[in-house]
Amino acid sequence: MAIASNELKKIKNQIGEAKDIHEDKVRKPLETYREYYRGNQWNDKLAGHNKPFRHATVENLVFSNISTIKPSINLNNPKIFVRPSKKPYQLEDGTLFNTGAAAQLLEILLNYYWKSLKLKKQVDKALTDALLGHWGLIQVGYTFKAEKVKDGKLLEINSLIREDSPFALRVSPLDLLVDPEATDHNLEDANWIAIRWEKDLEVVKRNPKYTGTGNLKPNLTTDDSDNKQEKSLNLGKGFGDDDKPYRDRVEGYTYYDKVNQKIYDVVLTHDKALSEKDWKLKSNNFSIKTLYFNENPDELLPISDVSIYKPQQDELNRLRSLQLSHVERVSKRAFITSQGNLPAEEKTKLTHGPDGVIIEAQRGPDSVVP
Secondary structure (H helix, E strand, O other): OOOOOHHHHHHHHHHHHHHHHHHHHHHHHHHHHHHHHHHHOOOOEOOOOOOEOOOOOOOOOOHHHHHHHHHHHHHOOOOOOOOOOOEEEEOOOOOOOOOHHHHHHHHHHHHHHHHHHOOOHHHHHHHHHHHHOOEEEEEEEEOOOOOOOOOOOOOOOOOOOOOOOOEEEOOHHHEEEEOOOOOOOOOOOOOEEEEEEEEEEEHHHOOOOOOOOOOOOEEEEOOOHHHOOOOOOOOOOOOOOOOOOOOEEEEEEEEEOOOOOOOEEEOOOOOOOEEEEEOOOOOOOOEEEEOOOOOOOOOOOOHHHHHHHHHHHHHHHHHHHHHHHHHHHHOOOOOOOOOOOOOOHHHHHHHHHOOOOOOOOOOOOOOOOO
16 A cells, blocks of 8 residues: 655655754764864864964874774674573473573674674774764664565675675765654664665665655766766756766665664655555664664764764864974074174084084174073
8 A cells, every 4th residue: 555645745854854953963064073083173263384383293092093993992793692591491392492402503694794794894893983973873683585676696696695694784964864853772662764875766666665756866876987976866957868977876764763664765855655564673673773872861962973073073183284384383493693604614504504613703792592
């Protein structure tokens, strides 16, 4: 049954509202923190020639802090141990259930999946997100079958998502929208969340799980020339022309409605929902798991580590810049003397001589001057 137009409009409005909040509270701060991590910490208006600070000196505390803390938390693949919480007991049919053997089997499976699914790499990425921004995100789930078209060709290839297998993937904090009414860092009180996705228009139209894509239009374009990734939401003249190195892209959201136990795929610029399916999770919790370090009472977003010491980072950079400017002024001394007062050899001593060199002038003070 297709979703009603008024319900689809409500979902789009919720996503739009959350998107505006996300832009100010998540995207802008996080992009700043990432630039600091990369070492791009100076405002162009402050540093440079004829500006308050001549040298854009960076002593990168953000990078060094994260590079030090992250290995101490997630250095090696952990060894998972499972111990039974109950003694062996009989099932209803009289069979003895050996809890010890079941625990050993579960331990083997967990250790296998941890390595097979490359969970350490995903946790590393989420940990970096958590140390940089407000939180790190991992989506967990189970894939029964891969998405294919009629000829059996895979639509999207991800080596970490396999048929009939669990998966755990890092989700970018830039792609998660949350119910604005929520205040719990673990999303316990959120009525809905939406995860942004971006795919080629052709892939979306060929995917059998999507419906109503006949009049679907691209709302993004990617410039592949010179290995650039320039995206525009404006459908201007020449959008997607064959003579330009653009690929037509679609930005959409997978909307998880916990209240109505539904999952939708929607595109804000399209008049139909691309998919609708029932909530198949056994629990009412979302499949997104959050990792964070600093509680922020009565607020959805935890406090970012970088936001706390960013002012100190800025002050340190400015002090280093001023110190370097001071050293330059001291080391670039100028000398004034009367014309012909110093022979060429004595001038060389003055400018390049060692400490304590004696310089003889034609005219000068009667006493020795240091």
